Amino acid sequence: MTALTGTRTSYDGLVDQVRAGALGPDPGTLRIAVAFTTRQAVRHAGRGTGYRNEVLSLRLAEAVGSCAVEPGALPDSAVEECVGADVARLLEHPLPAVRVAALDAYLMHVLPHAPANGADPVPLPAGSSLEKSRARARVVVGLLDLPPGATVLVVGVVNSLLEALRSRDLRYIPCDLKGGATEWDEPVVADALAAAGRCDALLVSGMTLGNGTFEPLRRHALTYGKQLVMFAQTGSAVLPRFLGQGVSAVCAEPYPFFWLDGGPGVLHRYDGSCPGGGR
Numbered sequence: 001m002t003a004l005t006g007t008r009t010s011y012d013g014l015v016d017q018v019r020a021g022a023l024g025p026d027p028g029t030l031r032i033a034v035a036f037t038t039r040q041a042v043r044h045a046g047r048g049t050g051y052r053n054e055v056l057s058l059r060l061a062e063a064v065g066s067c068a069v070e071p072g073a074l075p076d077s078a079v080e081e082c083v084g085a086d087v088a089r090l091l092e093h094p095l096p097a098v099r100v101a102a103l104d105a106y107l108m109h110v111l112p113h114a115p116a117n118g119a120d121p122v123p124l125p126a127g128s129s130l131e132k133s134r135a136r137a138r139v140v141v142g143l144l145d146l147p148p149g150a151t152v153l154v155v156g157v158v159n160s161l162l163e164a165l166r167s168r169d170l171r172y173i174p175c176d177l178k179g180g181a182t183e184w185d186e187p188v189v190a191d192a193l194a195a196a197g198r199c200d201a202l203l204v205s206g207m208t209l210g211n212g213t214f215e216p217l218r219r220h221a222l223t224y225g226k227q228l229v230m231f232a233q234t235g236s237a238v239l240p241r242f243l244g245q246g247v248s249a250v251c252a253e254p255y256p257f258f259w260l261d262g263g264p265g266v267l268h269r270y271d272g273s274c275p276g277g278g279r
Helices: 009-019 077-082 097-111 130-140 157-169 192-196 207-211 214-224
Strands: 034-042 052-061 063-069 120-124 151-155 171-175 201-205 226-232 249-252 266-271
Touching: 009 097, 034 077, 052 077, 052 097, 063 097, 063 120, 063 207, 077 097, 097 207, 120 130, 130 157, 130 226, 130 249, 130 266, 151 157, 151 192, 157 171, 171 192, 192 214, 201 207, 207 214, 214 226
Parallel strands: 151 171, 151 201, 201 226, 226 249
Antiparallel strands: 034 052, 052 063, 120 266, 249 266
Protein backbone atom coordinates (compact mmCIF):
# COMPACT_ATOMS: atom_id res chain seq x y z
CA MET A 1 0.00 0.00 0.00
CA THR A 2 1.31 3.42 -1.00
CA ALA A 3 0.58 6.06 1.63
CA LEU A 4 0.11 9.70 0.85
CA THR A 5 3.11 11.87 1.59
CA GLY A 6 3.45 15.52 2.47
CA THR A 7 0.54 17.92 2.63
CA ARG A 8 -2.65 17.43 0.65
CA THR A 9 -4.86 20.18 1.98
CA SER A 10 -6.84 20.42 -1.23
CA TYR A 11 -7.97 18.52 -4.29
CA ASP A 12 -5.33 20.37 -6.32
CA GLY A 13 -2.70 19.30 -3.81
CA LEU A 14 -3.64 15.66 -4.34
CA VAL A 15 -3.43 16.08 -8.11
CA ASP A 16 0.02 17.63 -7.73
CA GLN A 17 1.20 14.60 -5.76
CA VAL A 18 -0.08 12.25 -8.45
CA ARG A 19 1.64 14.29 -11.18
CA ALA A 20 4.89 14.16 -9.22
CA GLY A 21 4.71 10.37 -8.87
CA ALA A 22 4.56 10.65 -5.08
CA LEU A 23 1.85 7.98 -4.76
CA GLY A 24 2.94 5.48 -7.37
CA PRO A 25 4.17 5.21 -10.95
CA ASP A 26 4.68 8.29 -13.09
CA PRO A 27 1.20 8.93 -14.56
CA GLY A 28 2.88 9.80 -17.84
CA THR A 29 3.82 6.13 -18.21
CA LEU A 30 0.27 4.78 -17.77
CA ARG A 31 -2.23 4.80 -20.60
CA ILE A 32 -6.01 4.48 -20.65
CA ALA A 33 -7.01 1.35 -22.57
CA VAL A 34 -10.79 1.79 -22.59
CA ALA A 35 -13.07 4.80 -22.25
CA PHE A 36 -16.84 4.58 -22.18
CA THR A 37 -20.01 6.32 -21.04
CA THR A 38 -22.96 4.83 -19.19
CA ARG A 39 -26.35 6.46 -19.67
CA GLN A 40 -29.37 5.49 -17.61
CA ALA A 41 -32.90 6.63 -16.91
CA VAL A 42 -34.84 5.25 -13.97
CA ARG A 43 -38.17 5.49 -12.22
CA HIS A 44 -38.36 3.02 -9.36
CA ALA A 45 -41.63 1.11 -8.95
CA GLY A 46 -43.89 3.08 -6.65
CA ARG A 47 -42.06 6.37 -7.12
CA GLY A 48 -43.68 9.35 -8.82
CA THR A 49 -40.52 10.86 -10.24
CA GLY A 50 -37.43 9.56 -12.00
CA TYR A 51 -33.96 10.72 -12.90
CA ARG A 52 -31.15 10.22 -15.39
CA ASN A 53 -27.50 9.39 -14.95
CA GLU A 54 -24.56 9.81 -17.30
CA VAL A 55 -21.09 8.69 -16.29
CA LEU A 56 -17.69 8.80 -18.00
CA SER A 57 -15.48 5.85 -17.07
CA LEU A 58 -11.82 5.22 -17.90
CA ARG A 59 -10.08 1.86 -17.58
CA LEU A 60 -6.46 1.72 -16.47
CA ALA A 61 -5.21 -1.88 -16.29
CA GLU A 62 -7.59 -3.59 -13.80
CA ALA A 63 -9.01 -0.30 -12.47
CA VAL A 64 -11.98 1.78 -13.62
CA GLY A 65 -12.30 5.42 -12.64
CA SER A 66 -15.53 7.35 -13.10
CA CYS A 67 -17.07 10.80 -13.06
CA ALA A 68 -20.77 11.54 -13.40
CA VAL A 69 -21.87 14.49 -15.50
CA GLU A 70 -25.14 16.24 -16.18
CA PRO A 71 -26.91 14.28 -18.94
CA GLY A 72 -25.97 15.62 -22.36
CA ALA A 73 -23.07 17.72 -21.07
CA LEU A 74 -20.27 15.41 -22.24
CA PRO A 75 -19.29 15.71 -25.92
CA ASP A 76 -18.96 12.44 -27.82
CA SER A 77 -15.38 13.36 -28.69
CA ALA A 78 -14.32 13.04 -25.05
CA VAL A 79 -14.32 9.25 -25.15
CA GLU A 80 -12.11 9.12 -28.24
CA GLU A 81 -9.72 11.70 -26.77
CA CYS A 82 -9.18 9.51 -23.70
CA VAL A 83 -8.44 6.20 -25.38
CA GLY A 84 -4.70 5.60 -25.57
CA ALA A 85 -3.86 8.83 -23.76
CA ASP A 86 -1.58 8.77 -20.76
CA VAL A 87 -2.98 9.71 -17.36
CA ALA A 88 -0.70 12.74 -16.98
CA ARG A 89 -2.11 14.22 -20.17
CA LEU A 90 -5.70 13.56 -19.08
CA LEU A 91 -5.09 15.26 -15.73
CA GLU A 92 -4.63 18.42 -17.83
CA HIS A 93 -7.69 17.86 -20.03
CA PRO A 94 -10.00 20.89 -20.44
CA LEU A 95 -13.07 18.88 -19.33
CA PRO A 96 -13.38 18.49 -15.54
CA ALA A 97 -15.08 15.10 -15.93
CA VAL A 98 -12.08 13.72 -17.82
CA ARG A 99 -9.66 15.04 -15.20
CA VAL A 100 -11.64 13.53 -12.32
CA ALA A 101 -12.13 10.16 -14.04
CA ALA A 102 -8.41 10.00 -14.85
CA LEU A 103 -7.44 10.77 -11.26
CA ASP A 104 -9.95 8.20 -10.00
CA ALA A 105 -8.60 5.53 -12.36
CA TYR A 106 -5.01 6.22 -11.27
CA LEU A 107 -5.83 6.07 -7.56
CA MET A 108 -7.98 2.96 -8.06
CA HIS A 109 -4.93 1.40 -9.71
CA VAL A 110 -2.42 2.30 -6.99
CA LEU A 111 -4.76 2.28 -3.95
CA PRO A 112 -7.59 -0.15 -4.73
CA HIS A 113 -10.50 -0.60 -2.37
CA ALA A 114 -9.16 -3.21 0.03
CA PRO A 115 -8.88 -3.67 3.80
CA ALA A 116 -5.14 -2.99 3.58
CA ASN A 117 -6.03 0.48 2.29
CA GLY A 118 -8.69 1.14 4.91
CA ALA A 119 -11.76 -0.13 3.08
CA ASP A 120 -14.42 -2.18 4.86
CA PRO A 121 -16.36 -4.20 2.25
CA VAL A 122 -20.13 -4.24 2.76
CA PRO A 123 -22.21 -6.74 0.76
CA LEU A 124 -25.08 -5.25 -1.21
CA PRO A 125 -27.85 -7.85 -1.65
CA ALA A 126 -29.51 -8.67 -4.94
CA GLY A 127 -32.89 -7.09 -5.57
CA SER A 128 -34.94 -4.65 -7.57
CA SER A 129 -33.57 -1.22 -8.38
CA LEU A 130 -35.49 0.28 -5.45
CA GLU A 131 -34.43 -2.47 -3.03
CA LYS A 132 -30.78 -1.97 -3.90
CA SER A 133 -31.12 1.81 -3.71
CA ARG A 134 -32.58 1.55 -0.22
CA ALA A 135 -29.92 -0.95 0.88
CA ARG A 136 -27.17 1.43 -0.27
CA ALA A 137 -28.89 4.33 1.48
CA ARG A 138 -28.86 2.48 4.79
CA VAL A 139 -25.10 1.96 4.50
CA VAL A 140 -24.49 5.60 3.60
CA VAL A 141 -26.68 7.07 6.33
CA GLY A 142 -25.18 4.62 8.82
CA LEU A 143 -21.90 6.53 8.51
CA LEU A 144 -23.46 9.57 10.17
CA ASP A 145 -23.04 9.78 13.94
CA LEU A 146 -25.85 12.16 14.91
CA PRO A 147 -28.61 12.34 17.53
CA PRO A 148 -32.28 12.40 16.48
CA GLY A 149 -33.38 15.87 15.46
CA ALA A 150 -30.06 16.91 13.94
CA THR A 151 -30.14 18.54 10.50
CA VAL A 152 -28.19 17.15 7.53
CA LEU A 153 -27.38 18.97 4.31
CA VAL A 154 -27.89 16.45 1.50
CA VAL A 155 -26.00 17.52 -1.62
CA GLY A 156 -27.16 15.46 -4.58
CA VAL A 157 -30.78 14.53 -3.92
CA VAL A 158 -31.37 10.78 -3.70
CA ASN A 159 -34.84 9.95 -2.43
CA SER A 160 -33.72 6.73 -0.76
CA LEU A 161 -31.20 8.70 1.29
CA LEU A 162 -33.91 11.10 2.41
CA GLU A 163 -36.08 8.14 3.44
CA ALA A 164 -33.20 6.65 5.42
CA LEU A 165 -32.58 9.94 7.21
CA ARG A 166 -36.25 10.21 8.17
CA SER A 167 -36.15 6.67 9.52
CA ARG A 168 -33.52 7.89 12.01
CA ASP A 169 -35.53 11.01 12.91
CA LEU A 170 -32.98 13.25 11.23
CA ARG A 171 -34.00 16.47 9.54
CA TYR A 172 -32.47 17.44 6.21
CA ILE A 173 -32.08 20.21 3.68
CA PRO A 174 -32.00 18.74 0.16
CA CYS A 175 -29.66 20.48 -2.27
CA ASP A 176 -28.99 20.09 -5.97
CA LEU A 177 -27.66 22.52 -8.55
CA LYS A 178 -30.83 22.00 -10.59
CA GLY A 179 -33.09 22.99 -7.68
CA GLY A 180 -36.67 21.73 -7.98
CA ALA A 181 -38.47 19.54 -5.44
CA THR A 182 -38.09 16.11 -3.88
CA GLU A 183 -40.46 13.16 -4.37
CA TRP A 184 -42.46 14.61 -1.47
CA ASP A 185 -42.59 18.17 -2.87
CA GLU A 186 -39.97 19.48 -0.46
CA PRO A 187 -38.06 22.44 -1.97
CA VAL A 188 -34.53 21.67 -3.15
CA VAL A 189 -32.05 24.49 -2.60
CA ALA A 190 -29.40 25.18 -5.24
CA ASP A 191 -26.62 26.79 -3.15
CA ALA A 192 -25.07 24.15 -0.89
CA LEU A 193 -22.57 26.40 0.82
CA ALA A 194 -25.23 28.96 1.71
CA ALA A 195 -27.31 26.23 3.36
CA ALA A 196 -24.39 24.49 5.11
CA GLY A 197 -24.39 26.92 8.02
CA ARG A 198 -27.89 25.77 9.01
CA CYS A 199 -26.86 22.11 9.19
CA ASP A 200 -25.11 19.91 11.75
CA ALA A 201 -23.56 17.58 9.18
CA LEU A 202 -23.12 17.19 5.42
CA LEU A 203 -24.01 14.19 3.26
CA VAL A 204 -22.51 14.84 -0.15
CA SER A 205 -22.37 13.16 -3.56
CA GLY A 206 -19.05 12.52 -5.27
CA MET A 207 -20.46 14.45 -8.23
CA THR A 208 -19.26 17.57 -6.42
CA LEU A 209 -15.74 16.67 -7.57
CA GLY A 210 -16.77 17.13 -11.18
CA ASN A 211 -18.71 20.37 -10.75
CA GLY A 212 -16.17 22.12 -8.54
CA THR A 213 -18.24 22.31 -5.35
CA PHE A 214 -16.39 19.70 -3.28
CA GLU A 215 -13.58 21.94 -2.03
CA PRO A 216 -15.79 24.67 -0.49
CA LEU A 217 -17.84 22.03 1.31
CA ARG A 218 -14.72 20.23 2.54
CA ARG A 219 -13.30 23.50 3.87
CA HIS A 220 -16.60 24.30 5.60
CA ALA A 221 -16.64 20.92 7.34
CA LEU A 222 -13.00 21.28 8.35
CA THR A 223 -13.44 24.83 9.63
CA TYR A 224 -16.56 24.14 11.70
CA GLY A 225 -15.77 20.60 12.79
CA LYS A 226 -18.81 19.07 11.07
CA GLN A 227 -19.16 15.53 9.82
CA LEU A 228 -18.82 15.28 6.04
CA VAL A 229 -19.91 11.90 4.70
CA MET A 230 -19.39 11.26 1.00
CA PHE A 231 -21.35 8.77 -1.12
CA ALA A 232 -19.15 8.24 -4.12
CA GLN A 233 -19.63 6.63 -7.49
CA THR A 234 -17.75 9.59 -8.91
CA GLY A 235 -14.24 9.61 -7.45
CA SER A 236 -14.70 6.56 -5.25
CA ALA A 237 -10.91 6.15 -4.99
CA VAL A 238 -10.27 9.89 -4.71
CA LEU A 239 -12.46 10.84 -1.75
CA PRO A 240 -10.99 8.39 0.82
CA ARG A 241 -7.73 10.30 0.42
CA PHE A 242 -9.36 13.24 2.26
CA LEU A 243 -10.27 11.37 5.42
CA GLY A 244 -9.16 13.54 8.32
CA GLN A 245 -8.90 16.52 5.94
CA GLY A 246 -12.55 17.53 6.28
CA VAL A 247 -14.04 14.23 5.13
CA SER A 248 -15.16 12.01 8.03
CA ALA A 249 -16.40 8.94 6.13
CA VAL A 250 -16.90 7.63 2.60
CA CYS A 251 -19.21 5.06 1.05
CA ALA A 252 -17.24 4.20 -2.09
CA GLU A 253 -18.96 2.46 -5.00
CA PRO A 254 -16.76 1.93 -8.03
CA TYR A 255 -18.06 0.80 -11.40
CA PRO A 256 -20.27 -1.23 -11.96
CA PHE A 257 -22.83 0.70 -9.91
CA PHE A 258 -25.80 -0.77 -8.07
CA TRP A 259 -28.28 0.49 -10.65
CA LEU A 260 -26.69 -1.49 -13.48
CA ASP A 261 -27.40 -5.00 -12.24
CA GLY A 262 -29.95 -6.82 -10.10
CA GLY A 263 -27.43 -9.22 -8.61
CA PRO A 264 -25.38 -8.86 -5.43
CA GLY A 265 -22.69 -6.21 -5.21
CA VAL A 266 -20.32 -4.63 -2.76
CA LEU A 267 -19.81 -1.18 -1.26
CA HIS A 268 -16.59 -0.05 0.38
CA ARG A 269 -16.97 1.81 3.65
CA TYR A 270 -14.26 4.12 4.99
CA ASP A 271 -14.79 5.48 8.48
CA GLY A 272 -11.69 7.60 8.98
CA SER A 273 -9.21 4.82 9.72
CA CYS A 274 -7.92 4.58 6.14
CA PRO A 275 -4.11 4.20 6.16
CA GLY A 276 -2.58 7.40 4.87
CA GLY A 277 -5.94 9.10 5.18
CA GLY A 278 -4.85 11.72 7.66
CA ARG A 279 -5.75 9.93 10.91
